[in-house]
Amino acid sequence: MQAPDGALRLCHPRGKKLEAVVGDRVIWRATEDEGVIERVSPRRNQLYRQDETRIKSFAANLDQVLIVLAAEPAFSERFLVRALIACEAAGIRALIALNKADLAQPFAGAWHQLAPYRTMGYATFALALKPHVSDPGGTDFVALERTLQGAATLILGPSGVGKSTLVNRLVPTAAATTGALSRGLKTGTQTTTRTHWYWLGDDKAGALIDSPGFQEFGLYHVAASGLAALMPDFRPYLGQCRFYNCTHTHEPGCAVMAAVDGATGTASIGPSRYRIYADLYAELS
Ligand SMILES: Nc1nc2c(ncn2[C@@H]2O[C@H](COP(=O)(O)OP(=O)(O)OP(=O)(O)O)[C@@H](O)[C@H]2O)c(=O)[nH]1
Ligand SMILES: [Mg+2]
Ligand SMILES: [Zn+2]
Incomplete structure (x- = not known):
């Protein structure tokens, strides 16, 4: 939990039923060196995650969601569709980024696969976040940076696509851990293990929320x-x-x-x- 003066404090929810997620505004009370969350303020929107048995919200009060995909590992269109539907159902604007433009051949195929989504009106950004720190970041990096200013953006995507790499480029103090793909499998082992809020810009007008790569959006609440x-x-x-x-x-x-x-x-x-x-x-x- 972060207080208005910026101080961070570990807070425990009061009671089992109370659950706070990233993006929540809460009423809290300080205890000796930690804190107690008394109440979670009403959410203007939220996203859900699901496993075999239940559905849980995992982020709230978002301005937009950036779905990050990459030339490698190849993305599942099913994942993309589920993510977009979750955003539409929650009334949250969705943006799509395709990273690793330096891997020219798989990138071209993946970019082509995204053509229908551009036609549908989803803003789609081509990125090359890594090869050299001095690189401009891909054709659409500057446009993306502009779109992220002043907004609270949840960054979602499969593991290994470069979500934390993006956060590190945009928030120099973030130092989010990034991981190499395992060569044999070409799938990322999850490097980011928990959802993390990073302020964007000195005025804290915007924020990036880095999340672990995960596949299953909660859609059970959609009829x-x-x-x-x-x-x-x-x-x-x-x-x-x-x-x-x-x-x-x-x-x-x-x-x-x-x-x-x-x-x-x-x-x-x-x-x-x-x-x-x-x-x-x-x-x-
Ligand atoms: N070739 C290439 N590799 C990149 C690019 N951007 C990031 N990578 C690499 O991709 C790997 C995964 O990057 P991360 O930023 O850790 O990916 P992530 O999406 O945060 O992954 P999780 O935390 O596991 O969900 C790292 O080895 C990065 O260096 C790029 O533009 N091109
Ligand atoms: Mg990560
Ligand atoms: Zn019909």
């Missing part, structure tokens, strides 16, 4: 029937199906299914997006 409305490329077709309560999974006269594979021209829905929708629909039903 299957509301899923399509959270996918911007599906929206133009909603309300155009033959049945008003169409689930877009099997019905005749479904405008969404007709839009898959480019049947309706430019504003079509990519087959992989549709497949992920169908899987998620089944999962949430």
Whole structure:
């Protein structure tokens, strides 16, 4: 917990039911050298994480979420879609960054894979954060830096994509630990183990929240029937199906299914997006 004067203090929640997450504003009381959280202020938004048994919130009061992906390790579109849906459901703006532009070939493929997301209106930034400290950071580094000013941004993404490397570039005092990818597997072993808040800029107007790479967003709170409305490329077709309560999974006269594979021209829905929708629909039903 950080007091208005900047002092940091370890605080314990009062009672089992009270749970504070990163980004929370709290009412607290000092004890001898630690503190007690008396109350968590109402949240203007929050994101959830889930495991097999339950769903828990893990961050609150965010202005935006930056989803960081990289040329390597190759990203899962399913992860990206889940993250974007979680943001849409929470009413939080989502940005996408693709890092490791120095790995030219896998980068080109991954950038191409993100084209539909740019068309959908998600701001997408090409980055090269590491090769040399003197590097400009990739074509869109300056634009990204500008977008992050004055906002509280949660940085999310799979392990090993460069989230902590980004934090270190933007917050010189951060000294967040970064880790090399294990060569054999090409997947990162998780280097960042807990979520951490870093102030951005001397005026503390903005902040970056570094988080461990994790895969499973909590989406259990999203109703299957509301899923399509959270996918911007599906929206133009909603309300155009033959049945008003169409689930877009099997019905005749479904405008969404007709839009898959480019049947309706430019504003079509990519087959992989549709497949992920169908899987998620089944999962949430
Ligand atoms: N080739 C290349 N490697 C990079 C680039 N940016 C970061 N890396 C490397 O990628 C590895 C992972 O970086 P981290 O910043 O620790 O990744 P992370 O996303 O914080 O990973 P977790 O903390 O495990 O979630 C490190 O070895 C970085 O040096 C880049 O632009 N190009
Ligand atoms: Mg990290
Ligand atoms: Zn339909």
